Amino acid sequence: MTQTGSIWLVIVLALVAANLPFVNDRWLLVGASAQGRKPLFARALELLALYFVVGTFALALEKRAGQIAxxxxxxxxxTGALFVTLAFPGFVYRYLMRRGAPTDAQD
Structure with a gap:
């Protein structure tokens, strides 16, 4: 794989991983389904864990290329700020989008 391909792979992987905690209601992405809704704190911890997973993958690709700096x-x-920025679509989907019509709407 070329260096350009590796860079794009890491960016796409980071985009997907940053949004996973917000679109998935399972604990640590593969565990049991959360009762009700997961709190934002749990999603933030999953986001931090996925940051380290993507970072480890990127480090392995860098080591394979022989350019560890x-x-x-x-x-x-x-990179942490970029990862949080990449998580914005998932955050908007989970917490800011309105689902259906409001219940107290006046005609």
């Missing part, structure tokens, strides 16, 4: 805190701050 040391990273400072700035790198992790920027």
């Amino acid at each position: 040391p990273q400072g805190w700035e790198f992790y701050a920027v």
Whole structure:
């Protein structure tokens, strides 16, 4: 796989992984289904765990290419912010979209 292909693979994987906690009601994506709704705190913890999973995958691809570079805190701050930004569509879908007509609508 080329470096460009690896980069796009990581970006697409990050986009999918960042939205998984918001479109899935299972605990840690594969566990038992949550009773009722999962709290936002649980979704945020899953988001953090998936950030590390995608980061580990990206590090493995970088190691395979032979270009491991040391990273400072700035790198992790920027990639964390990017991961949270990529999660915005899932957050909007889960918490901000209205489902159906409001129950207290006046005609």
